[in-house]
Amino acid sequence: MPREQGKDLKPEGRPELGEVGGIPLPKTTCNEWARIQSFQAKPDDLLICTYPKAGTTWIQEIVDMIQQEGDLEKCQRAPVHHRHPFIEWARPPQPSGVEQADAMPSPRTLKTHLPVQLLPRSFWEQKCKFLYVARNAKDCMVSYFHFQRMSKVIPDPGTWPEYFEIFMAGKVGWGPWYDHVKGWWKAKDSHRVLFLFYEDMKKNPKHEIQKVIQFVGKQLDEATVDKIVHHTSFDVMKDNPMANRAGVPLSVMDQSISPFMRKGTVGDWKNHFTVAQNERFDEDYRRKMADTTLTFSVGF
């Protein structure tokens, strides 16, 4: 392994996290922070914003299907994670998210997991549109745990009981779930934010997809909307090599440990949380979420 890439690795070969403004982020992202912060957004950028594992890939496929007006072939042009530059992603020698975005013609659709306080200022200044998807904390935790087991470019999660504590303490990549969702929820009062919930998308995908169509300013006929609903369902996306990360090398993701398209359900936390963990989580959650009007329709 080249020295440059190897220097931030722990003995077991997993990279460590660094920190920006108290938020844990991949070290390679921290190293590029000055360039990420000075990223120049444009007024017609659409930014897809999520906490990790909240359904980013799902909303990316939905947005692309809408923008391509249901043309499946166009949506097969590249793996979904390459269609929308991930602005804070930096893993040399590959081009960084900033470099990919800079090279992209407008109108651009970009992706971020950043909490509001770390978002490059130009996005606010340019009054961009933000599409935020929130997923309940317990399912996010479970999904993130399995993702960290199989993704080789982020830290090993340890055991489930260990991870449970790490997640509640916000010591995971992109920081505390609680502040992330609260920050974006508040941002919608003064910026152009469409705030969606994973649980609503599961319950009534067509309804939520129609909100996205309206938000991005498209007009699509009923048959196209139905096609998008079908194509972006979990079962179809799981078998779509342009969505399921099939082309990602084993050294980056080992899907034999846990598939990227894992379960795609609401409430899988019930298969992971012990009764004691659930009580502890709920008590801590009430305290951390006491200062917001944001509520989730499941799990609490």
Ligand code: A3P
């Ligand atoms: P699970 O691990 O609970 O299955 P992200 O794209 O933000 O990394 O989120 C990944 C999570 O979204 C995974 O959750 C994945 O299965 C789920 N997901 C991806 N596509 C989906 C879809 N079409 N419908 C429902 N869930 C989906």
